[in-house]
Amino acid sequence: MAAGGFNKLPNGTVVVALNLPSPAADGAGSVRVLVHARNRARALTRLRNQGLRAVYLRGNAAPPTPDEITAVLHHPDGLIWRTAPENALGRPPELWRPIGSLVGRPAARA
Secondary structure (H helix, E strand, O other), X not given: XXXXXXXXXXXXXXXXXXXXXXXXXXXXXXXXXEEEEOOHHHHHHHHHHOOOOXXXXXXXXXXXXXXXXXXXXXXXXOEEEEEOHHHOOOOOOOOOXXXXXXXXXXXXXX
């Protein structure tokens, strides 16, 4: 089961954060995925539409930090990821990436 959580924003939307096992070929480590959506159910649907089918949010053990909320709100797609912080010990934090680079599809261009 994935650790995760959510924060409800003043405008009624939510930011959902999930720590998921890495879908990379080597399968090492985990990734932190952030989704901005109208509600929690829609956020999980957005992830499932990207190919991450078995994604569930139970509880609020690891809600997004204020910096994570800012990052996802400023991204045009509202759906980003990076390696989980526990995997980056001793290294500077990596940049947020669009979800298309995680699931093997190129990011859509506007």
